[in-house]
Amino acid sequence: MHKQIDTDLQNTTTLNPTLFRRLLLLAIFCFSTIWAVDSNSAMIATFDAHAYPLCIAAFVFVYLLSLLSKMSQERLFLFTYFIVASYLLSSSIWHHAGEGGLYSNAAQWLGLNYVIAYLFLEVRRAATITIIVFVFTVLGHYLALIQHHNVSDSISVVMNIAVAQFAYIVLLWTVVKLRIKALQVVEKVNILEDLAYIDLVTRILNRRGIENIFQKLQLDENHDQSNYAILLIDIDHFKQVNDQHGHLVGDAVLTSVAAKLRRIIHNTDVIGRWGGEEFLVLTLDRTTEQTLALAEKIRAEIESFELPPCSGVTVSIGIAFSSQASSTTEVFTVADKNLYVAKNSGRNNVLHSFPTLKKSSASDKPSAL
Incomplete structure (x- = not known):
């Protein structure tokens, strides 16, 4: 019974369709606001000038799909995660690819990749994807930095990024495991409560x-x-x-x-x-x-x-x-x-x-x- 409960909890996500659509609207609002602010201040990077409208359009498309199509929620979640992770990862790599890449703070947003993975996806899939994203993050940033900087400096920056990302993953996995254990306790309490109402001989209500x-x-x-x-x-x-x-x-x-x-x-x-x-x-x-x-x-x-x-x-x-x-x-x-x-x-x-x-x-x- 314990193994079955553990499997069921790790194969589910608590994100319901209504909350998912609200998060999409929040993402559309945030990207639109940042795009408008950066454009008006003339501080927008070339990459972001193209990436912001593409992401906004993609979010709108997913929102409409969630309302009009019969596509499974799991696929919609995965598609949305791919949009966010692709932007965050490619944006950070792009900013680190320049001559001033050693000092870029774009990597500070990469932790969202792991948070969103466990928010949108079931636990087992999220764990697999976070490992893949982590590998791409480390390799991508190293390849970007090595173009203009020596190996020592590139490795130093990449190690900082890698340690930070690893800490995100470990902390998130710890939170998820604690949540699973808490849900297991609740599930067991519910089972025991149900058993308290059942006659053990006839298997009907007592x-x-x-x-x-x-x-x-x-x-x-x-x-x-x-x-x-x-x-x-x-x-x-x-x-x-x-x-x-x-x-x-x-x-x-x-x-x-x-x-x-x-x-x-x-x-x-x-x-x-x-x-x-x-x-x-x-x-x-x-x-x-x-x-x-x-x-x-x-x-x-x-x-x-x-x-x-x-x-x-x-x-x-x-x-x-x-x-x-x-x-x-x-x-x-x-x-x-x-x-x-x-x-x-x-x-x-x-x-x-x-x-x-x-x-x-x-x-x-x-x-x-």
């Missing part, structure tokens, strides 16, 4: 998980607008199953019944193991007739279900509707009372209290199907 769903659905807060029913399902004579066949067989019966219930209910319904041999099904937005039909289907299919070495496994079901009480606790109480009556009325049956237009108490007279 009591805590059901209560969590109740809270998320805000059934009590919106009770007057809610339309739901609670079905409490109890396996008849389950103690005899454990006594006669052992707890492993008992667990197998619980697992089989849970699996059967999952196949019967609708995907909008909620199912969980309430405790022991008792299950709870929460149905949402069903009519009374649909809920009663579901309960009878559950009872009938469990009765006909073959669960060797056990035979004749049946369930009793108590039902309550949201229109019968003012809270989920009260609705549950109605369902629990109906289940009690069902268990003491021969078992293998379904009991309910028909909902009325007005809220009624949990003492509604149960009716059997």
Whole structure:
């Protein structure tokens, strides 16, 4: 699990399309502003005079592609990174190629190549590309400097550039690794939290998980607008199953019944193991007739279900509707009372209290199907 999480995190980028387009607009603004300022001050270099408008046009093109085309985000990110890295690297090399190249400060911007790589690209690809860019940076600047300066001076400048770039890479990789570890911790916490809501025998929600769903659905807060029913399902004579066949067989019966219930209910319904041999099904937005039909289907299919070495496994079901009480606790109480009556009325049956237009108490007279 740890290796899978690590792989998933290293193969993803957190840059979403909206943020990506905003960064493109920022790049267009920055390049346009610098171009305008340098042009008005007559300080613009020949290289930049041609490079600025080309970069701006390229950014606009990528922005339009992100809106109009079906090109993958990964390719758009890579294309954008190529634009930025090409400009920064070629600009620095060009400025170092002149006779005053030893004193050029153009290399100060090269660190952005590594920052943007880890911003735009997934981690593994960014790591590979930063190594390639680093090699091109060192070789490119050395070849540019050696044209007008001796080997010693050229190597001295290149070593300064190389050490600075290497520091950028190491620091960025450290930050990325720390981020990955932090995300791994969060992911593990989420997994453990999910496991805390799952019954380990039946692999469905446990009591805590059901209560969590109740809270998320805000059934009590919106009770007057809610339309739901609670079905409490109890396996008849389950103690005899454990006594006669052992707890492993008992667990197998619980697992089989849970699996059967999952196949019967609708995907909008909620199912969980309430405790022991008792299950709870929460149905949402069903009519009374649909809920009663579901309960009878559950009872009938469990009765006909073959669960060797056990035979004749049946369930009793108590039902309550949201229109019968003012809270989920009260609705549950109605369902629990109906289940009690069902268990003491021969078992293998379904009991309910028909909902009325007005809220009624949990003492509604149960009716059997």
